Amino acid sequence: MELEKDIPRVQDHKLAAAATTASSSASIEADMLTCPLCLNLVCQPITVPCGHTFCRVCLYMAMQRSKKKCPNCRAVCHVEPASHAVNVMLAQIAQKCFPKQYEQRLLESKQEQEKFESTSPIFFYNNCLFPGCLLHLHLFEQRYRHMINRCVSSNRKFIYLPNFTDYKAKTGDVGLLAYIDECEFLPDGRALLKATIQKRVKVEPRLHEKQQTTNQTRSH
Ligand SMILES: [Zn+2]
Ligand SMILES: [Zn+2]
Known part of the structure; x- marks a missing residue:
């Protein structure tokens, strides 16, 4: 051949x-x-x-x-x-x-x-999530849209960490690895995505992209 x-x-x-x-x-x-x-x-x-x-x-x-x-x-x-x-x-x-x-x-x-x-962006969440959970997110802020765009074109994964008051991610923390099953980019730039929580992972914050909070995202 x-x-x-x-x-x-x-x-x-x-x-x-x-x-x-x-x-x-x-x-x-x-x-x-x-x-x-x-x-x-x-x-x-x-x-x-x-x-x-x-x-x-x-x-x-x-x-x-x-x-x-x-x-x-x-x-x-x-x-x-x-x-x-x-x-x-x-x-x-x-x-x-x-x-x-x-x-x-x-x-x-x-x-x-x-x-x-381990080189996935970190998002923070406030709700109770476990491996196997399905996520439906509506991302409308520019910065999240950019991150998700990069996620979708690379390994389709991001890490979720709990968002407690004054909490900062540190090495060895346990987060949740989410896999983007579907992602629809709307003409105005918003993104609708479906993701599955795959497993718990230990995180190395210095390896990750700048941490972002999902306070401005809606999970339903
Ligand atoms: Zn082939
Ligand atoms: Zn090989």
């Missing part, structure tokens, strides 16, 4: 040698198991309907930017990377042939995912 030819491949002959066993006639080379997005050993591989395979975390991040499209060939792709099944056979091959690298990639993937999720 034309597209595949253009993808740079990682050549690592040491890895290839390590994968060759005395009894096998064919060897698995590292570049056969390379994710086209990070160019590393594929980790928790997900194969999408067009046949391309990516690390779960790479696909997850790529699909935040271009939803419903394969990041390699742009074919329509209705896959939810967070819950999609791993290509078990490929994962086993990668893990068996390159155990140390695979372990390292698992660690890196976890860190990448956490870093990605």
